[in-house]
Amino acid sequence: MYNTDMPAREELPSSAKLIRSTIVAAFVALVLLVTVVMPAEYAIDPTGAGRLLGLTQMGEIKQQLAEEAAADEAAQLTVVPSATEELSPEPAASAQQAIVAQEIQAEPTGESDAMTAPPAAPAPSLWKDEVRVVLTPGEGTEYKLTMEEGALANFHWVSEGGPINYDTHGDGSGRSISYEKGRGVAEDEGELKAAFTGNHGWFFRNRNSSDITLVLRTSGDYGELKRAK
Known part of the structure; x- marks a missing residue:
């Protein structure tokens, strides 16, 4: 199919023209690189033409955005390993081991604990005085408290x-x-209230055919417990 006429040999450019055109094109490309591309993309303006054309400011903005993006990416890379470590089962296992160790330490060890534990302190006595006396068959005895009028004394005897x-x-x-x-x-047992100032207490007699042991305990507001007979 016919499209166009083939050019004549004399119409083709010579080698000198091609070389000259290549040099011109390279020079133009270099000028554009220095005055347009470098200021607009990298904020590099050796000639000052880019700033006059407003291209250097554009390059500075691009470089700032690139630096911010790189900083964000670095921060994400720093956070991700921490999150991965939190998801790792090893810390949980370590926590469980610590809990088990505490339970083992807190668990009583039987005989050794019993040997090292301090003895419990005895409970303080509720009674101020206590007497024990053996009474033979038919024998009697009397114990009195010296008390002021209105004073109260607690007692228990058996x-x-x-x-x-x-x-x-x-x-x-x-x-x-x-x-x-x-x-x-x-x-x-009960409470004894002194009706007046004096001696108040008990007379006991054994009417059994064998000895008995009388135990009398007292406490309260009185001077002394004394045996009258």
């Missing part, structure tokens, strides 16, 4: 080996009083 007869009474300042009496009683 007859070991059999019941006993008792009389709770008081005397002093020319006065006497009987609070309570009992026959064949093995144990009693």
Whole structure:
């Protein structure tokens, strides 16, 4: 198919023209590189023409954006390993091992703990005085508290080996009083309130055919516990 006429030999450019055109093109490309491309892309303006054309400012903005993007990428690369370490099972295993170690240390070790543990302190006595006396068959005894009028004393007594007869009474300042009496009683406790200033307490007698042991305990607001007979 016919498109166009082939050029004549004399119409073709000579080698000198081609070389000259190549040199011109290279020079133009170099000028464009220095005055346009370098200022616009890399903010490099050796001739100053790029700043006059506003291309250097464009290059500076591009370089700033590139630096910020590189900084963000570096920060992400720094954060990712930390997140990976948090997801790693090894720390969890270490935490579990620490918990197990604490439980083992806190767990009692039986005999060694019992040997090293300090002995428990004895509970303080609730009673101020305590007496024990053995009464033979038919024998009696009397214990009194020296008390001011209105003073209160707590007591507890028990007859070991059999019941006993008792009389709770008081005397002093020319006065006497009987609070309570009992026959064949093995144990009693309560509160004794002094009706007046004087001696207040108990008379006990063993009416059994064998010995008994009387244990009397007292506490409260009184001077002393003394045996009258």
